[in-house]
Amino acid sequence: MTRFIIHRLAWGIPVLWLVATTTFILMHIVPGGPFDQEKLLPPEIRANIDAKYHLDKPLLSQYVFYLQNLVHGDLGPSYKYIGRDVTDIIKETFPVSLQLGLSAVLISVLIGVGAGIAAASRARSWVDHTGMFLATAGISIPSFVLGTLLIMIFSFKLRLFPAALWEGWRYGILPAITLALLPAAYIARLTRSSMLEVLHQDFIRTARAKGFGEGYVLFNHALKNSVTPVISFLGPLTATLVTGSFVVEFIFSIPGMGRYFITAVTNRDYPLIMGVTLVYALVIVLANIGVDMMYSWIDPRMRVKKRA
Amino acid sequence: MKWITFGAIILAVGFLSSFPFSGMDASGDKRTFRMTLSNEPPTLDWNLATDSVSFTVLINLMEGLTEYDDALRPRPAVARSWDVSPDGKIYHFHIRKDARWSDGKPVTASDFEYSWKRLLDPKTAAEYAYFLYDVEGAEDYNTGKVTRSDSVGVRALDDHTLEVRLNKAVVFFPSITTFMVTFPMRRDVVERYETSWTEPGNIVTNGPFVLESWHHEYKLTLRPNRYYAGGQPAVKAVALYIVNQPSTALTLYETGDLEMANLPPEAMASYRGNAEYTTGPLLRGYYYGFNVQKPPFTDPRIRRAFSMAIDRKEFPAILNRGELPASYWIPPGMPYHNSAIGLPFDPAGARRLLAEAGYPGGRGFPTVTAAFNTGPENSLIAENLQAQWKRNLDVKILLDNQEWKVYLKRLQTDPPPLFRLGWGADYPDPDNFMNLFTSTSGNNRTRWKNEQYDELIHSAATMRDPVARQSAYDEAQRILLERDVAIMPLFVATQNWVIKPYVGGLHINALELLYLKRIKLNRP
Numbered sequence: 001m002t003r004f005i006i007h008r009l010a011w012g013i014p015v016l017w018l019v020a021t022t023t024f025i026l027m028h029i030v031p032g033g034p035f036d037q038e039k040l041l042p043p044e045i046r047a048n049i050d051a052k053y054h055l056d057k058p059l060l061s062q063y064v065f066y067l068q069n070l071v072h073g074d075l076g077p078s079y080k081y082i083g084r085d086v087t088d089i090i091k092e093t094f095p096v097s098l099q100l101g102l103s104a105v106l107i108s109v110l111i112g113v114g115a116g117i118a119a120a121s122r123a124r125s126w127v128d129h130t131g132m133f134l135a136t137a138g139i140s141i142p143s144f145v146l147g148t149l150l151i152m153i154f155s156f157k158l159r160l161f162p163a164a165l166w167e168g169w170r171y172g173i174l175p176a177i178t179l180a181l182l183p184a185a186y187i188a189r190l191t192r193s194s195m196l197e198v199l200h201q202d203f204i205r206t207a208r209a210k211g212f213g214e215g216y217v218l219f220n221h222a223l224k225n226s227v228t229p230v231i232s233f234l235g236p237l238t239a240t241l242v243t244g245s246f247v248v249e250f251i252f253s254i255p256g257m258g259r260y261f262i263t264a265v266t267n268r269d270y271p272l273i274m275g276v277t278l279v280y281a282l283v284i285v286l287a288n289i290g291v292d293m294m295y296s297w298i299d300p301r302m303r304v305k306k307r308a
Numbered sequence: 309m310k311w312i313t314f315g316a317i318i319l320a321v322g323f324l325s326s327f328p329f330s331g332m333d334a335s336g337d338k339r340t341f342r343m344t345l346s347n348e349p350p351t352l353d354w355n356l357a358t359d360s361v362s363f364t365v366l367i368n369l370m371e372g373l374t375e376y377d378d379a380l381r382p383r384p385a386v387a388r389s390w391d392v393s394p395d396g397k398i399y400h401f402h403i404r405k406d407a408r409w410s411d412g413k414p415v416t417a418s419d420f421e422y423s424w425k426r427l428l429d430p431k432t433a434a435e436y437a438y439f440l441y442d443v444e445g446a447e448d449y450n451t452g453k454v455t456r457s458d459s460v461g462v463r464a465l466d467d468h469t470l471e472v473r474l475n476k477a478v479v480f481f482p483s484i485t486t487f488m489v490t491f492p493m494r495r496d497v498v499e500r501y502e503t504s505w506t507e508p509g510n511i512v513t514n515g516p517f518v519l520e521s522w523h524h525e526y527k528l529t530l531r532p533n534r535y536y537a538g539g540q541p542a543v544k545a546v547a548l549y550i551v552n553q554p555s556t557a558l559t560l561y562e563t564g565d566l567e568m569a570n571l572p573p574e575a576m577a578s579y580r581g582n583a584e585y586t587t588g589p590l591l592r593g594y595y596y597g598f599n600v601q602k603p604p605f606t607d608p609r610i611r612r613a614f615s616m617a618i619d620r621k622e623f624p625a626i627l628n629r630g631e632l633p634a635s636y637w638i639p640p641g642m643p644y645h646n647s648a649i650g651l652p653f654d655p656a657g658a659r660r661l662l663a664e665a666g667y668p669g670g671r672g673f674p675t676v677t678a679a680f681n682t683g684p685e686n687s688l689i690a691e692n693l694q695a696q697w698k699r700n701l702d703v704k705i706l707l708d709n710q711e712w713k714v715y716l717k718r719l720q721t722d723p724p725p726l727f728r729l730g731w732g733a734d735y736p737d738p739d740n741f742m743n744l745f746t747s748t749s750g751n752n753r754t755r756w757k758n759e760q761y762d763e764l765i766h767s768a769a770t771m772r773d774p775v776a777r778q779s780a781y782d783e784a785q786r787i788l789l790e791r792d793v794a795i796m797p798l799f800v801a802t803q804n805w806v807i808k809p810y811v812g813g814l815h816i817n818a819l820e821l822l823y824l825k826r827i828k829l830n831r832p
Contacts, residue, residue: 032713035435038729040720040750042438044451052433082351083503084524092524151559163559165549166526253551255526268713 001296005289012285019281020070020274024063027265027273034079034268053079066274075278076271080264086275090257094279097244097256100172104179104241105234111184113223113230116191120226121218123196131188138185147178147251164253175252179245183237187230194226201225227298235291239283243276338831339544341811341824343568344551344560348525352506354488355427358435360732360820365548366488368530368824369513371538373401373420373470373485375823378815380641380736382482385538386415386492386514387470396477396770401485403468408535409494410518417464419492425449425457426498427489436489439734442481444473477770479777480737487735516541516825526550530824542813542828558806567811567829571804573628584806587630591639591733591818592801593741594631596678596693599723600794601755604674609665611793614726615651616658617700618693623799626688631799637741637785639800641818644738644781650789650797655700662701670702677706680728681715689798690728723753730801733819738781739769745788745795756794761787 035041035049050056054065069076075086119131154174155163162171198204199222207217244258257276264272349362354370357363367375373390374382384390387401407415424443427434428450441447444461448454461473474481484490494512501510508519516538517530530546551557554572561569571579579585598605598614605611620633632640635650659669667673678693680686687709694705705726710718719727731751733740742765743749747757761784768780788794803820813826 030714031717032711032715033717036713036716036720038716038731041435042750044447045433045435045437048430048433048437048450049435052431077503080350081348081524082353082356083506089524148555151556155563156559159563163563163565164551164556165560165565250552251556253526253549253553253556255523255550259525259552266712 001293005293008289008292009285012282012289015285016278016281020067020278021063023274023277024066027268027270028059030265030268032268034270036268053077066271070278075275078269078272080267080269080272086271089260089272090275090279093244093255093257093260096166096254097249097258098242100176100179100248100254100256101238101240101242101244103172103176104183105238107176107180108182108184108187108237109230109234111180112187113191113227115184115188116195117218117223119188119192120195120199120222121214128192132192135185135188138181138188141181143178143182143245143247144251146181147175147248150174150178151251164251166252166254171252175248175254178248178251179241183233183241186233186237190229190233191226194229195222198222198226224298228295231291231294231298234294235287236284238290239280239287243280243283337544339829340547341543341545341568341827341829342547342549342566343822344549344557344566344570345528346550346552346554346570348550349528352511352519352522354491355423355432355434355493357488363488364820364822365519365528365530366491366515367821368515368517368546369511369519370488370491370515371407372487372491373403374482376486376736376817376819376821378817380817380819382486385486387485390482396479396772397474399472399474399481400465401470401472403470404537405468406537407514408537409512409514410533410535411512412535413494413512414467415492415514416467417470418467419494420470420490421462421464422495423491423493424462425460426493428460429457434489436487439484439487439489442474442476442478442484444475477772478739479770479772480735480739483735483737517546520545536825539825541825543824546824561806561808568805568807568814571806576628576630576804579806582806583809585804586807586816587802587804588816589632589639589641589818590801590803590820591642591736592730593634593637593639593797594689594730594799594801595637595728595795595797597723597727597729597754597795598793599725599727599753599755600792602723602725604665604667604676605725607665608792609661610667611796612651612790613658613661613665613701614697615789615793615796616654616661618696618796618798619653620798621653622692622696623689626692627685627799629804630802632802634797634800635789637789637795637797638738638781639733639741639818642733642736642738642741644778646778646782646785649782649785651793658700662703667703673701673703675704675706676725677708678726678728679708679710679715679718679724681712682709686728719753723755727753729753736819739765742768742781742784742788754794756792758787758792761792 035046054062078084078086078089081089115131115135119128122128151163151174154161161174165171204217204221207221244256246258246262249256249258260272260276264276345361345364347361349365350359351357351362352365354366357366371385373385373387375385377383386404386407388404390399390401392399403415403417409415424440426432428437428440428446430450430452437450445459449457449460463471465471492514497510497512498505504510508521511519516533516536518533519528520531521529527550528548532541554570557566557569558572558575560566598611600606620635623633624631636647638645662670678690680690690707694707697703697705731741731744744751746752746762746765764780764784768777771777771780803816805816807814810830810832812828812830
């Protein structure tokens with residue numbers, strides 16, 4: 001297993017290089033620079049600023065300079081937030097997004113798998129229809145609508161949870177639910193369809209024939225064999241959720257990293273664009289390694305394949 | 309499966325319990341004033357700050373030589389008084405002897421000299437260094453023509469006297485000294501902490517408040533500065549939450565978590581007439597400009613026709629924020645404003661002019677594109693203009709919107725025939741608005757040049773006689789807006805706030821500067 005992880009991590013390095021290079025090229029192709037603004041700067045002042053941030057150098061030199069710093073773990077200074085390094089910004093905001101994202105993953109798995117099992121075990125009953133109706137609704141409602149609805153009901157009308165800000169665990173509940181409901185709906189549908197397939201297999205019939213209770217059959221036989229598609233979905237989902245959501249962080253005023261995926265681009269804050277993209281790529285690489293590890297943990301056949 | 313469930317529960321408890329507990333609940337202390345900032349302040353280094361959010365924080369942490377009174381006139385702050393030489397080129401600012409930094413050290417004239425020279429140092433790369441270009445030798449030093457700062461006309465004659473020598477006798481110079489980039493600065497603090505000198509614990513300020521904490525992207529907390537000589541603030545603390553969404557800020561206001569919030573347009577209807585609602589104009593104009601070198605707008609008659617075909621009263625109705633329709637450029641609230649200037653709405657006259665230019669009834673008029681940067685407000689305005697020009701001139705205008713930075717690049721390289729822009733005042737003097745359209749201004753995207761206009765603006769900057777100055781600006785506005793019509797002002801923006809009834813002493817001014825030292829909370 002250790003060799004497998006080292007091997008996968010080593011493969012992550014060229015992936016990150018490719019992401020860094022593509023992002024570098026793309027962000028310089030897009031018209032407009034970090035210091036273009038409504039009030040145009042005198043050319044001499046613009047020259048001072050360009051010199052300070054090495055923007056007066058040829059693009060290739062800037063690229064080499066960036067990669068050299070990157071190898072030393074230096075993501076450079078933000079152009080927008082003066083005096084702050086991109087590393088500092090990520091260090092301050094990523095833990096917030098991570099915490100909120102992991103809470104959302106947890107909620108989505110609990111709700112999604114629960115609803116999927118309930119729907120599959122009572123296929124074509126009202127439970128199934130209601131569950132799948134709610135799942136479809138969950139997929140269709142955008143997070144800004146859902147977030148606003150939750151604020152209106154639970155903060156404004158019922159005064160149960162705070163409307164926004166980040167002062168304690170109560171402040172995390174509504175944003176975590178807002179983030180979780182869409183993936184929960186996907187997970188519910190995945191679990192249901194996968195479980196329905198498994199429930200028609202011979203080994204389930206055998207388990208039932210042995211006289212095991214329906215609950216035991218569902219959780220100990222059917223579920224374990226139905227979660228593979230859910231795990232595949234969990235990899236990219238975790239990466240997306242833990243790196244933050246622009247919409248949810250905006251609506252609930254949460255000091256996470258998600259906002260930078262948009263604002264860094266609109267500000268043309270090149271080092272910050274590179275920084276958040278690389279973090280996202282790294283989390284994707286790690287999440288995929290995690291998914292592969294979970295596969296072999298849940299399904300012994302995968303271990304055999306890997307050894308082969 | 310049981311152990312998976314167990315693990316999930318442990319994880320859930322672990323994550324929920326690790327959420328932050330700030331110690332101060334959002335409902336706050338009864339003597340804490342809570343409001344929002346629309347963004348993270350990009351910097352609290354006042355030599356480098358350029359935006360209104362940083363300014364809101366800095367005017368409460370810092371004090372310059374002067375500050376604004378309620379009518380936006382500069383009045384003494386750290387400078388108890390100033391003298392001007394008979395030719396208007398030399399200022400002597402007399403520093404208060406009781407002015408103190410937040411660590412108890414006295415504020416001296418040298419702190420100003422250091423700050424101004426640091427602002428001008430090319431290595432600082434300050435965007436607003438040009439604010440001091442009227443100071444002798446400042447531009448040469450900033451642009452690297454001279455390398456020694458000694459040639460800059462700012463000097464501490466002693467601890468309490470600052471001498472400033474100007475290139476020309478600009479009458480609005482005291483207004484410049486209200487501006488954040490000119491605030492004093494402590495050399496020892498900047499050199500000791502380098503790039504992190506603005507962080508809490510490092511930063512030393514001389515205003516009514518000190519920076520107690522700064523949770524980036526989330527909240528800044530200010531406490532009264534016990535060494536501040538201008539009177540201790542009545543509040544115990546100020547909490548500035550960074551809330552990007554105006555609707556979220558309003559919800560927090562309504563749930564009692566804020567004392568003050570900006571009112572988004574969609575909520576205007578429910579608050580109009582409410583005692584908590586307050587509104588006022590801003591020194592911010594919204595206009596459409598012509599690229600006068602691109603046909604058909606090379607003909608001033610067509611430009612005049614387009615301006616006269618706009619009923620500006622429609623904008624407040626569609627934007628719903630109480631905007632002031634404007635055909636003038638110098639906004640109300642600024643000295644030398646004249647509401648009688650500008651072309652009136654006259655569709656018949658506009659059609660006549662278009663006919664004279666060779667397009668009777670709009671026939672044969674080429675299809676032109678009006679460009680604007682993407683945004684809901686800009687789209688509403690552009691669509692309304694498109695409809696008004698169709699209705700009143702029978703001409704077809706295409707609309708083209710682009711992302712902000714892409715749009716700015718286009719304006720710099722190849723301005724479209726018709727384009728949207730705005731301008732907010734840095735200081736309340738008409739020079740700040742009118743200088744924009746001089747032939748040497750980098751912000752003049754119209755490609756319009758007029759020597760008479762340039763001369764009027766340059767001479768008005770040094771006129772001490774208010775009547776002569778009024779007449780110069782009136783004449784310049786007539787050239788810009790009525791005769792040559794390089795731009796079409798549409799409206800002056802407004803600010804709309806809701807403020808809890810127990811908040812006293814808060815004055816909203818047209819520069820959107822909130823001096824929080826005067827606030828009193830009489831919370832029930």
